[in-house]
Amino acid sequence: xxxxxxxxxxxxxxxxxxxxxxxxxxxxxxxxxxxxxxxxxxxxxxxxxxxxxxxxxxxxxxxxxxxxxxxxxxxxxxxxxxxxxxxxxxxxxxxxxxxxxxxxxxxxxxxxxxx
Amino acid sequence: xxxxxxxxxxxxxxxxxxxxxxxxxxxxxxxxxxxxxxxxxxxxxxxxxxxxxxxxxxxxxxxxxxxxxxxxxxxxxxxxxxxxxxxxxxxxxxxxxxxxxxxxxxxxxxxxxxxxx
Numbered sequence: 655x656x657x658x659x660x661x662x663x664x665x666x667x668x669x670x671x672x673x674x675x676x677x678x679x680x681x682x683x684x685x686x687x688x689x690x691x692x693x694x695x696x697x698x699x700x701x702x703x704x705x706x707x708x709x710x711x712x713x714x715x716x717x718x719x720x721x722x723x724x725x726x727x728x729x730x731x732x733x734x735x736x737x738x739x740x741x742x743x744x745x746x747x748x749x750x751x752x753x754x755x756x757x758x759x760x761x762x763x764x765x766x767x768x769x
Numbered sequence: 770x771x772x773x774x775x776x777x778x779x780x781x782x783x784x785x786x787x788x789x790x791x792x793x794x795x796x797x798x799x800x801x802x803x804x805x806x807x808x809x810x811x812x813x814x815x816x817x818x819x820x821x822x823x824x825x826x827x828x829x830x831x832x833x834x835x836x837x838x839x840x841x842x843x844x845x846x847x848x849x850x851x852x853x854x855x856x857x858x859x860x861x862x863x864x865x866x867x868x869x870x871x872x873x874x875x876x877x878x879x880x881x882x883x884x885x886x
Contacts, residue, residue, distance in 0.1 A: 689874055697860060699813075699877035745812065754818060754826075755866070756803070757875065761812045 656681045658748050660760035667736045668768050674721075675731045675763045677746030683707075685751040688722065688729045693762070694742040702744070705729065707751075733765075741767040771797045773865045775878025782853055782885055790848045790881045792863030798843035799865035803875060804836075807860045819846045853885040 657680045667673035679688070690702040705713045705722050712720050717737075721730045733740055746760040772795040782788045792802055800821050805813040817838050819825040825838035835857075837849040846865075850857055860882050864875035 687874075691877075697862075697880045697882075699862065699864070699880075701874050701876075704874055743810075755801075756815065756818060759812045762810075764810070 656683075656748050656750065656758050658746050658758050658760035660744075660746055660763050662763045663761070664764045664766065666766040666768060667733070669736055669738060671736055672732060672734045673736055673765065675733075675744050675746075675765065677729045677731070677760055679727050679729065679746075679748045681727065681748065681750070683750050687749045687751065688720075689747040689749070689757065690718070690720070690729075690731045691745045691747060691759075692740075692742045693745065694739075699745075703731065736767050738767050738769060741765055771795075771865075771867070771876045773799075773863065773876045773878040775863050775881055777881060778879060779882040780884070782883070784854055784885055785852055787849055787851045788853055788883060790850075790861055790863075790883075792846045792848070792865065792878050794844045794865045794867070794876075797865075797867045799846070799867055800843065801866045801875075802840055802846040803864045803866075804838060804846075804848050805862045805864070807862060807880075809860075813862060816848075850883065853883070855885045858883055858885045 659678045686707045688705045692700045703715045717734045743762045745762045747757040749757040774793045776791045802819040804816045817825045817827045819840040840846040862880045864877045866875040
C-alpha cells in the first residue's frame with residue numbers, strides 16, 4: 655500500500671520569508687500524481703499545486719513551487735514570500751494512475767506565519 | 770476551479786437520530802465522489818468511494834449500515850449517519866471528480882461538522 659509521510663507536524667515562518675514543507679511517499683508505481691492541499695481554519699480543502707510523476711520539471715504556481723525528486727520519492731513544497739493568509743494545514747497527497755484514482759493523504763503540517 | 774457544495778456546514782443532533790449530509794457538484798458532473806472523516810488535527814480518513822448509479826465501496830472498518838451513501842445522480846451524493854452516537858461526532862468532508870478526467874485532482878466541499886449529543 656502507498657503511504658505518504660509528512661515528518662513535520664508544525665512549521666513556522668516569518669512573513670515575507672521562505673519555508674519548505676517536506677513530504678515523502680512510498681510506492682512501487684512509476685506513473686502517479688502528487689498534490690499539495692491547503693486547509694485553512696475554514697476547513698475548506700484547496701488544491702495548491704499538483705505534479706505528474708512523468709514530468710521532470712518541477713511544478714510552480716506563483717509563490718508555491720515543489721521540489722520533486724522521483725528517485726528519492728520526495729515531494730517538498732516551497733512557499734516564497736510567505737503571507738499571513740498562508741497559515742493553514744498543508745496536506746501532501748499521492749494518487750496512483752489507473753484503477754480507482756483514490757488519493758492518499760499525509761498527516762499534514764501546520765504552518766504558522768508570524769507577522 | 771470546479772465547485773463542490775456540502776450541506777449543512779454544521780449540525781447538532783440527538784443520540785439515536787439520523788443525519789443526512791449532501792454533497793453537490795455545482796458546475797460539473799461528478800461520476801465519483803469520496804467521503805472522508807477528519808478528527809481534530811488529523812488527516813483525512815477515507816470512508817467510502819461513491820460512483821454514480823452503483824453501490825458505494827467502503828473502506829475496511831467503516832460500517833456500511835451505519836454510514837449510508839447514495840449517489841443517485843451525477844451531481845449529488847448523500848451520506849446518512851444512522852442512529853448517531855456521540856462517537857460519530859466528527860468533521861465529514863466530501864470530494865468529487867469528473868469523468869473522463871479521472872487523473873485530475875478531486876475538488877472538496879467545505880465540510881460538515883457533526884455533533885451528536
